[in-house]
Amino acid sequence: MEIHRYEKIWFGVAVLLIVAFIGTVAYGAVGAGIEMVDDDGGTIDPNNLSDHERFGDTGVHQVGDGEFEVNMIAVHPSFIPNDIEIPEGSTVTFYMTASDVTHGFNIAGTNVNSMIIPGQITEITVEFDESGTYGFVCHEYCGSLHHEMEGQIQVVP
Template sequence: MHIHAYEKLWLAAAIALILLLIGSVTYGAVGPGVAMVTDSENQIDAGGLDEDERFSEPRVEQVGENHYEAYVVAYQFAFDPSPIVVPEDSRVTLYVTSRDVVHGFEVVGTNANTMVVPGEVAQISFEVDEPGEYGVVCNEYCGAAHHTMEGKLHVVSQSEFENRGENA
């Protein structure tokens, strides 16, 4: 049986594309910086967030030099706190949960993106460099007013961050 040269070329190209697809999917699943969702965290009572010390008062707090943690609650159809205010040149770890239905939490323009499930605490860490304003959107359909569910992340100067408590 004779195989034409063009058939050999197309066969080789198809095999190369299949191998490229398998390689890219494998890299995407186990590549550097990619962490899979685990169930190692204990579940929390989504209906009792007012009694949970982390989420009873959603806030941002400093936990180290240039490291801040924010505790965020998603609910139909808002995020609390909003805006989330953090200082520039810092590492931010967000702990996000939901009190009612599945939501999404995406800080537009960053790699911070997670699904927020009632009873679970999603953890996202990222760095902010310079002052600016980022949108926070819910990217999981959560009900009739889903399209209005948005928040803000404000990155401010260190002095403005420290002075905001005095002006409250």
């Protein structure tokens, strides 16, 4: 029996699409420089944050010339700290973890967007080159007051 010519063509197109889809996923995971939350930031006992060297000491810490670290705990419906002030031109590394449920961290108007997960430490480094007030919100539904979970970063000249 002979396979119809169009059937062969469509079979070929289907195989190509499958390969392309798998390739897209693999590229997104490996090649595009997208950072996923993983063990790089480390793991932590969410029930014992106060004894941790970082999360027992939440807040903004200057660690060098124009370099800051922010140790932040997300706990419904708050970020601790939720009002951060740094000078213009700073490089800030956020270390974040959650003590209750999964939260999100999105700085409005930027591509800073991550999840904050109990038991994991999320690490993100951001440069703030322009002064202004940058709001951030939780964008993972985390409970009845999810919509109130927010804060701000004041970048001062």
